[in-house]
Amino acid sequence: xxxxxxxxxxxxxxxxxxxxxxxxxxxxxxxxxxxxxxxxxxxxxxxxxxxxxxxxxxxxxxxxxxxxxxxxxxx
Amino acid sequence: xxxxxxxxxxxxxxxxxxxxxxxxxxxxxxxxxxxxxxxxxxxxxxxxxxxxxxxxxxxxxxxxxxxxxxxxxxx
Amino acid sequence: xxxxxxxxxxxxxxxxxxxxxxxxxxxxxxxxxxxxxxxxxxxxxxxxxxxxxxxxxxxxxxxxxxxxxxxxxxx
Amino acid sequence: xxxxxxxxxxxxxxxxxxxxxxxxxxxxxxxxxxxxxxxxxxxxxxxxxxxxxxxxxxxxxxxxxxxxxxxxxxx
Amino acid sequence: xxxxxxxxxxxxxxxxxxxxxxxxxxxxxxxxxxxxxxxxxxxxxxxxxxxxxxxxxxxxxxxxxxxxxxxxxxx
Amino acid sequence: xxxxxxxxxxxxxxxxxxxxxxxxxxxxxxxxxxxxxxxxxxxxxxxxxxxxxxxxxxxxxxxxxxxxxxxxxxx
Amino acid sequence: xxxxxxxxxxxxxxxxxxxxxxxxxxxxxxxxxxxxxxxxxxxxxxxxxxxxxxxxxxxxxxxxxxxxxxxxxxx
Numbered sequence: 001x002x003x004x005x006x007x008x009x010x011x012x013x014x015x016x017x018x019x020x021x022x023x024x025x026x027x028x029x030x031x032x033x034x035x036x037x038x039x040x041x042x043x044x045x046x047x048x049x050x051x052x053x054x055x056x057x058x059x060x061x062x063x064x065x066x067x068x069x070x071x072x073x074x075x
Numbered sequence: 076x077x078x079x080x081x082x083x084x085x086x087x088x089x090x091x092x093x094x095x096x097x098x099x100x101x102x103x104x105x106x107x108x109x110x111x112x113x114x115x116x117x118x119x120x121x122x123x124x125x126x127x128x129x130x131x132x133x134x135x136x137x138x139x140x141x142x143x144x145x146x147x148x149x150x
Numbered sequence: 151x152x153x154x155x156x157x158x159x160x161x162x163x164x165x166x167x168x169x170x171x172x173x174x175x176x177x178x179x180x181x182x183x184x185x186x187x188x189x190x191x192x193x194x195x196x197x198x199x200x201x202x203x204x205x206x207x208x209x210x211x212x213x214x215x216x217x218x219x220x221x222x223x224x225x
Numbered sequence: 226x227x228x229x230x231x232x233x234x235x236x237x238x239x240x241x242x243x244x245x246x247x248x249x250x251x252x253x254x255x256x257x258x259x260x261x262x263x264x265x266x267x268x269x270x271x272x273x274x275x276x277x278x279x280x281x282x283x284x285x286x287x288x289x290x291x292x293x294x295x296x297x298x299x300x
Numbered sequence: 301x302x303x304x305x306x307x308x309x310x311x312x313x314x315x316x317x318x319x320x321x322x323x324x325x326x327x328x329x330x331x332x333x334x335x336x337x338x339x340x341x342x343x344x345x346x347x348x349x350x351x352x353x354x355x356x357x358x359x360x361x362x363x364x365x366x367x368x369x370x371x372x373x374x375x
Numbered sequence: 376x377x378x379x380x381x382x383x384x385x386x387x388x389x390x391x392x393x394x395x396x397x398x399x400x401x402x403x404x405x406x407x408x409x410x411x412x413x414x415x416x417x418x419x420x421x422x423x424x425x426x427x428x429x430x431x432x433x434x435x436x437x438x439x440x441x442x443x444x445x446x447x448x449x450x
Numbered sequence: 451x452x453x454x455x456x457x458x459x460x461x462x463x464x465x466x467x468x469x470x471x472x473x474x475x476x477x478x479x480x481x482x483x484x485x486x487x488x489x490x491x492x493x494x495x496x497x498x499x500x501x502x503x504x505x506x507x508x509x510x511x512x513x514x515x516x517x518x519x520x521x522x523x524x525x
Binding site for chain 5: 384442447448
């Protein structure tokens, strides 16, 4: 199983890079991933929230709870 | 993994500061974070509740259950 | 982490005092907190149930399951 | 913490007495509590089911799964 | 706690008898309980499925996942 | 408890036979059960997906996550 | 139980191949499976997102959280 990319390793590689995070309820967050833990709780810096593709506000720092995350995409 | 900001560490840094907490069902709480635990259960002081951006009331102290939290943003 | 108010400690401090409990589905309970456990299951005495701000009945004693609790506010 | 009424202790005290059980989806059960376990799975004897306050049937014995319970009130 | 009827014990007593199983989404199953496990996963023989009180089909054997069970009633 | 049919044992007996799997959201899968694990994650071969009784496509192999399974019926 | 295909083994066999992943809320992802873990968190490369059969965008890499996965089909 050497060639398997573990999901948390992808998060580790995405540190300090832009990511798109999609959570339940059609909400999205774009920002710089500055942290995470094994539950996929995420820390984003300079994050913008989108709901149905409309910007809903920006946050200097935001902790997104992993339980509601659908996907995370480094960009 | 030294430079990773753990989500709970962000909460620790936000103690006694204003935070915005968004929970399922389009509810938001603004108040001073005075406590938390490893389940992301939160204690807010002087909290105001918003539903669909309308103020719904204020609470001297409120314990928000972590299970329903979508995100927490120190402001 | 000495100054952190643990959520369960807030419940302990609220024993025998009035609390407002909000659960999923827009239901609220007001009563005297007489017990709790580590899952945030709660025991309320002389509790009144509200749904969409309408009183729905009173209960001499009620055990509210923690899983559905959104927040608890001592008043 | 001597004076704390543990939720399961309330169930223990309610054994062989009438209880009202409210579960998700606006369903209620009234009957005699004859058993429970630590997950708040419940056993009711001579139970009547209500949905939106309409009687929906009676059951000599019913096991209600704790996961969907919102509250239990001994009466 | 000698006189407490444990929920799983009720299932044990109901083996090889007719039961009514109600699951989330207004679905019901009537059949002979031939097995269960500690998660309340159930095995029914000669089961009939009902949705909103309409028969939806019969199954010689069906494994119902405990997670979605609301109640089980031996009849 | 010798005569109890354990749910996972039913799956074991159903290996390499046709099964009907119903998951949340009114989706059904018909195919040959070629594997499972203790979480009731399932492997189906030559599976056809149905939504509201309409065929939605076929899959040479599909892994169905146990968490969303409502029932499994060997046919 | 030698002939049982374990669900995670199917994912292992699907590494570096195209898969279709269906998640709750009628969302689908097509891409090359480059990783997974025991929670069925998945890593897809060159992934395309579909919602109600409409393409919604492409992602060079995406981590899909296992909790919301309904099924995975290697193609």
